[in-house]
Amino acid sequence: SQELEQSPQSLIVQEGKNLTINCTSSKTLYGLYWYKQKYGEGLIFLMMLQKGGEEKSHEKITAKLDEKKQQSSLHITASQPSHAGIYLCGADRDQTGANNLFFGTGTRLTVIP
């Protein structure tokens, strides 16, 4: 079965620093979704990537899907305390892209002011 591995599991950075979170799959990713979860709350959708080489940005967060569609990275520029939380990557189970998602184990980000 396909699994998503996220690295690192946790990350502590000083405010203003850049950081990258990785999400790696053993098989081709059909749709890759990044979510953010604040402690004790639900999941907030950040971005969805579908095509190999695709890159999307929103404010200071950039997500990329590699050409082989087996790895995605999430990059935060000039981190702020508001970026703190758990980042989860999720993926479509099949090519239809219209089923439920399966998820990685998450990366816990702490930003020190």
Next chain:
Amino acid sequence: NAGVTQTPKFQVLKTGQSMTLQCAQDMNHEYMSWYRQDPGMGLRLIHYSVGAGITDQGEVPNGYNVSRSTTEDFPLRLLSAAPSQTSVYFCASRLAVSYNEQFFGPGTRLTVL
């Protein structure tokens, strides 16, 4: 739109008790899913539904029942609670079209003593 709503937000049960976690969405989404989130294990799929009257098992279905009598509601029943079911439960919904966002509820934090 209220999006995906869940009740209760917190619940404490004794071993052997039963209860129902409520989930509702007002976006006319066909797909609805229940996940549980445990430390270090990410989100795991319990049950899902592709439409009213249709349900299926996910990765960790044992000890849980679901039904889908309407498009809007997708309750999760714990038949006889066990300490291993202590977790945070998330309900999610999605349109049955390719590559679109899966929306999540705020979660229910369940403790079984």
